[in-house]
Amino acid sequence: MDKYFYKCFDCRKEYSKKEIEDNFIYLCPACGLIQKNQPLRGVLLIQYDYNAIKEKHTAGELFDLQPGKFWLYDYLWPLETVKGKLKRIEDASLNLVTLSSNCYLELSSKGERFYILDDSRNPTLSFKDRASSLVVLKAMQMGIKQIAAASTGNAGSSLAGICARLGLKSIIFVPKNIPESKRIQIQSFGAEVVIVDGDYDLAFDTCLEISKKNNWYNRNTAYNPLTIEGKKSSAYDIFISTRGKMPDIIFVPVGDGVIIAGLYKGLWELKELGWIKKIPRLIAVQAAGSDAIARYCRNQKFKYKPAGSIADSICAGAPRNLYMAYNAVVKSGGSAITVNDDEIIDAQKNCARKYGILIEPSSAASYAGYKKFCKSNETSGGKSLLLFTGNGLKDTSSLLKWNKEIKPFSCGAVNKKFAVK
């Protein structure tokens, strides 16, 4: 028997590994639906035999591992293994895609105290390496040589980098407003970069269309079920890093809805396995200019609205994984919150100055959301964790907004400036 199968999030139909993978199917064959500027329908989830796993494995086994090497608990991943080794993958390759193991940090200053999962030191400096590494390892086992994806920047640079590390080709579709550093990062890794004359929503639809026509393997987020599956490693890395002492509330920057869906999937599994008792409350933090999921949380209605925010990584007018993200918020007892660009920039600045951690605007959104949440809720003293999903150097244009140019000083001027009184 296979160790896993696929299950449709919407119609709940189940499919064997063979049915899905042998035919390169992404969405549910029964109800899957792709429409321009609309959330996807029929997104698939991977399911394991949790009772069987529970009988054979314990939480304690995980605590012996270093975070960031998810394949080591191979029974929870859709990868083929022989005696704990990944088929067709060398150990040296695995070292190349090891996520940051120094990811769980406590930050405190002047009355604030929270924890972070710092994904800004992953191989390509973003959370997206969680999805890309699983997708590319899986692709290698399937004999695939090239992968296409749409991206606001991070998923693309991640896929391009991980592909270069493991010897695959990548084709990345990006929006016109991509920050220069991200575009250069993708290009540097040797990917073919296609800038579409529009936003991320257009890049998503275009990439899907071209991939289908050309029979390319596709890593579009939410569409490829492995993207959600890959992101579940965040839950396990929190679990391992805290040795099971999980946070009470997690603040998640949300655009397409895949990070929060993947995190929730991991937390749900941990509860199924009996290794945690309660799923932390997930707070979806969105940019005010890209708030489709927050609006859906209020009235359960989706209406397409072009997105715009300095937090480019979470700009998605049509969050493709909207329904799963909404489910994660509701089932965890969480909520959605929006923050505007000024609050985001302020949070980015505070995080760098107070904590010495330079993050991109979308990550700063989770900090801004945390601060807003603390103001408007009686903080019950619960333990808060924030996801920091991307490095600040991936978007220097945002940093230029609050770091003014400095003029050079002549020697005389320096001496005058620092004259001893």
Add this chain to the structure above:
Amino acid sequence: MDKYFYKCFDCRKEYSKKEIEDNFIYLCPACGLIQKNQPLRGVLLIQYDYNAIKEKHTAGELFDLQPGKFWLYDYLWPLETVKGKLKRIEDASLNLVTLSSNCYLELSSKGERFYILDDSRNPTLSFKDRASSLVVLKAMQMGIKQIAAASTGNAGSSLAGICARLGLKSIIFVPKNIPESKRIQIQSFGAEVVIVDGDYDLAFDTCLEISKKNNWYNRNTAYNPLTIEGKKSSAYDIFISTRGKMPDIIFVPVGDGVIIAGLYKGLWELKELGWIKKIPRLIAVQAAGSDAIARYCRNQKFKYKPAGSIADSICAGAPRNLYMAYNAVVKSGGSAITVNDDEIIDAQKNCARKYGILIEPSSAASYAGYKKFCKSNETSGGKSLLLFTGNGLKDTSSLLKWNKEIKPFSCGAVNKKFAVK
């Protein structure tokens, strides 16, 4: 008895911890000499009682540790500890300055095969965090609240970031030609940035002068003996990562000479302790436009020449640690090699495309040096390790040289481009 003392590299005089630290002395009181645009004289080294350590500790103890947490083998650091805990430093603070633990990687492609120490994922994305973390931890134990440094960019962003993480103030002197991303990184961390109207050599001298006048604690590289000491952690991280199976040759990007001196110090200690039998050969790789140490290796003469190269991090006309760097090359049976800017850019490109690792030009210099070395030497089949000292996103201007701008595609044009034949 103190666990360590200071020893002058030039005149070999020894000084107690108290004599040096209580008086905030940096260079040897007997022969120390600072001259404009000249290597320093009287640089101090920290020495331990290696026989005593050898009796109490084994190499095997180190292999149980994760790389990047140097303070855990407290007997080899000039820090005050009580029962293995650092005095006046909280554990949460130590997590914030943990270096990358996924630093040792094997790279191979099309006939090439070498190992890297990847410091591009350290807290502020460069090797300099090795020195800054030790300097700032020591400063905290000494009750110091602010630190000044001269920097081409990385030492400054490192000091600024580590200071922000640990709650200290920093003042950074940088040259006029600092890459924008590095300048912004330093500023973002809340440091006071002083751009001098000249090169790194001028920034170094100016920073020293102003620091002395104002009684600031100074982290200028080589001048502050803790910078060399901090960088020795690279040797231990290689030792831990390889479980003692050390490389035969190490390629080191060299500017001021402090990285190679620190690495050598660590290797020398490992040999003193009897934990390695042989010190790997150290190959000093310099940019052709900043080759003072390579010239010194040829004729043992120093002549100041203003430096210029795309590898800004290793641009130093007057390498302040020249004599110690030369010693490291000679004593390890190594040599010096120069690479020009074209070779550096080519190496940067190849590294990103073939291995998915984006590094700044100075790091690429070590790869360029390795390639040049392989061409001109019968490669004995020895195991080569390259230091990758800084992330590529710290200097996007260098990446723009080989990543051309891309024009957006209209939908029609995309379809045409990827038409199925």
